[in-house]
Amino acid sequence: MEQALYIHSTDQLYYLSEDFTRLYFGAEFCERLIPSRPELETVLRIVRERDLDFTWMTPFVTNRGLGRLEELLPVLAQTCPDAEVVVNDWGVLQLLRSEYPQLKPVLGRLLNKSKRGPRIMNIFNQIPPSTQDYFQGCNLDVPSAVRFLKQQGISRVEFDNLLQGLKLEGTDGSIRKSLYLPFAFVSATRFCLTANCDDPEKMDSIGVFPCGKECLNYSFNLYNPVMTLPLIRRGNTVFFTNESIPDVVTGQQVDRIVIQPELPV
Amino acid sequence: MKEMKILSPLDSIEEVDELAKAGAGEFFCGVLEDSWYEKYPVISINRRPAGKGHFRRFEDLKEAVSRAHARNIPVYFTVNEHYYTNAQYDLIKWYLDGAVDSGIDAFILTDFGLMQFIKEQGYPAAIHISTGGTVFNWRSVAFFQQQGASNITFPRHLSIAEIADITAIMPPMETTVFVLNSRCINIDGFCTFQHGLARKEVLPMFKNACMLPFEVQVCSRDMNVPFMLQASMIERQRIWERVHVDDHPCGACAMYEFQKLGIGSMKVVGRGNPLERKVLDIQFLKRLLDMLDGNISRSEFYQISRKLYQQTYSRQCRSHMCYYPEVMLDGAGGT
Numbered sequence: 001m002e003q004a005l006y007i008h009s010t011d012q013l014y015y016l017s018e019d020f021t022r023l024y025f026g027a028e029f030c031e032r033l034i035p036s037r038p039e040l041e042t043v044l045r046i047v048r049e050r051d052l053d054f055t056w057m058t059p060f061v062t063n064r065g066l067g068r069l070e071e072l073l074p075v076l077a078q079t080c081p082d083a084e085v086v087v088n089d090w091g092v093l094q095l096l097r098s099e100y101p102q103l104k105p106v107l108g109r110l111l112n113k114s115k116r117g118p119r120i121m122n123i124f125n126q127i128p129p130s131t132q133d134y135f136q137g138c139n140l141d142v143p144s145a146v147r148f149l150k151q152q153g154i155s156r157v158e159f160d161n162l163l164q165g166l167k168l169e170g171t172d173g174s175i176r177k178s179l180y181l182p183f184a185f186v187s188a189t190r191f192c193l194t195a196n197c198d199d200p201e202k203m204d205s206i207g208v209f210p211c212g213k214e215c216l217n218y219s220f221n222l223y224n225p226v227m228t229l230p231l232i233r234r235g236n237t238v239f240f241t242n243e244s245i246p247d248v249v250t251g252q253q254v255d256r257i258v259i260q261p262e263l264p265v
Numbered sequence: 266m267k268e269m270k271i272l273s274p275l276d277s278i279e280e281v282d283e284l285a286k287a288g289a290g291e292f293f294c295g296v297l298e299d300s301w302y303e304k305y306p307v308i309s310i311n312r313r314p315a316g317k318g319h320f321r322r323f324e325d326l327k328e329a330v331s332r333a334h335a336r337n338i339p340v341y342f343t344v345n346e347h348y349y350t351n352a353q354y355d356l357i358k359w360y361l362d363g364a365v366d367s368g369i370d371a372f373i374l375t376d377f378g379l380m381q382f383i384k385e386q387g388y389p390a391a392i393h394i395s396t397g398g399t400v401f402n403w404r405s406v407a408f409f410q411q412q413g414a415s416n417i418t419f420p421r422h423l424s425i426a427e428i429a430d431i432t433a434i435m436p437p438m439e440t441t442v443f444v445l446n447s448r449c450i451n452i453d454g455f456c457t458f459q460h461g462l463a464r465k466e467v468l469p470m471f472k473n474a475c476m477l478p479f480e481v482q483v484c485s486r487d488m489n490v491p492f493m494l495q496a497s498m499i500e501r502q503r504i505w506e507r508v509h510v511d512d513h514p515c516g517a518c519a520m521y522e523f524q525k526l527g528i529g530s531m532k533v534v535g536r537g538n539p540l541e542r543k544v545l546d547i548q549f550l551k552r553l554l555d556m557l558d559g560n561i562s563r564s565e566f567y568q569i570s571r572k573l574y575q576q577t578y579s580r581q582c583r584s585h586m587c588y589y590p591e592v593m594l595d596g597a598g599g600t
Contacts, residue, residue, distance in 0.1 A: 091404030113347035117458035145378025190422035
């Protein structure tokens with residue numbers, strides 16, 4: 001089982017230990033947090049020095065964010081030509097396929113649409129087995145979905161550790177799977193409630209507005225009895241924590257564990 | 266300049282004539298039969314819970330399509346769940362066959378597996394990418410064009426300027442934007458909460474998860490957040506509880522810009538709404554659309570649209586209910 005460390009800041013490089021053979025680095029949920037070129041270069045230097053495999057994490061992007069990635073991808077392609085790139089945006093995939101075919105696209109968590117909302121757990125034992133199977137499953141057991149991914153050069157898909165469990169039997173074995181621990185994303189927005197959260201005058205602003213990257217300082221724990229565990233809002237994304245080791249790990253249906261030592265925003 | 270069309274929800278045969286008369290230029294709809302509901306009681310085939318908001322039989326859809334086509338109005342069929350598993354495909358294929366037999370003009374979809382399946386099966390209907398397709402940039406448009414899509418719906422979470430940036434350089438593609446109702450505060454295609462897990466009477470399980478009342482705890486790397494600031498932050502975190510998706514969210518002012526950008530369709534969310542409400546929504550937009558034919562200025566259009574919104578819905582414009590709040594901040598006013 002490959003073990004990867006996922007960090008989003010060079011400050012977190014101290015988590016890198018001998019246990020990890022691969023490093024994930026980048027921004028997954030917000031284009032405003034895409035690392036700078038010097039940060040990327042720093043990480044790529046360490047990857048080279050420690051002989052690690054590398055995965056560059058990319059978020060969904062507007063044209064502006066696309067421009068930022070277009071500045072950084074030449075650095076990646078030149079320094080680490082066999083790197084993986086996690087795509088959470090079909091436009092980023094199109095960019096890779098057209099301009100950087102040597103880089104290996106990986107289907108990110110945002111494009112893996114498994115249901116993560118914890119409320120499912122309140123009714124899970126009361127719904128028909130067909131519905132349980134749906135909530136534990138994904139579209140990787142659909143032949144046309146697998147053909148699509150292969151046509152796009154994608155041979156790996158990223159998974160969250162679902163509270164209801166993951167059933168990967170029947171999924172195509174040629175598509176490899178990674179499992180993220182312990183943080184699972186539930187939802188993302190661009191109407192970011194962390195943006196300007198320390199400015200009372202912007203209390204009512206719900207829209208796409210500039211921010212001061214307040215997410216680097218604040219996060220919010222959200223409690224409601226109908227949720228079976230606390231939710232965590234960090235930046236524009238809501239997460240939950242699931243530290244249990246699921247059957248798909250012991251059953252070898254995933255071949256990579258991606259450890260997030262901190263929330264990935 | 267091509268005139269924008271109003272893309273209207275449609276739930277029954279009887280609604281076709283009324284909505285067409287009100288100004289609908291396109292329809293979108295879905296079918297949910299008992300065979301689906303029995304196996305998947307809390308999962309829709311088309312992002313709408315069981316109950317209202319669906320045709321119940323393909324025979325009815327066929328008649329509705331026939332009536333719409335007689336008025337030269339196309340009908341788009343929603344199969345826009347974010348993903349389908351292999352076990353669902355027998356039913357899915359039955360739905361797709363039924364929709365094509367009914368004469369629909371396009372499938373609205375999100376799931377890449379389904380998109381590939383529809384292409385491979387060679388169904389004689391266009392592919393429209395739902396807002397769940399998360400098209401935030403011009404390359405995503407190019408990607409879906411390469412997959413054979415002919416229309417994309419932009420996410421609710423793009424500003425007018427960002428939409429303009431995309432349309433300026435994207436390859437030829439028909440486009441749809443949201444202008445009325447259900448201003449979801451999470452990005453549709455990136456939201457994995459499941460709504461409608463129980464009947465409406467069990468509100469905490471039925472309601473949109475993002476709008477539930479949450480107790481909020483502030484966590485900060487700076488340990489000393491003043492109490493008043495924490496209180497203000499908590500209040501802000503809870504604002505989504507006030508953003509009721511059905512409280513007439515509106516982006517009508519932006520029609521002025523959208524027409525200049527060449528946007529093809531303006532989507533009115535509202536499958537399941539009563540016919541009277543649908544007619545009201547369509548009439549509201551149609552009156553504004555007709556004004557765009559003349560030489561109206563931007564500020565005049567903003568003023569008129571705000572006034573008409575207040576008259577129609579008995580509500581003031583509110584920034585947290587505005588689809589494109591930058592318009593209000595840009596001097597169009599509001600509360």
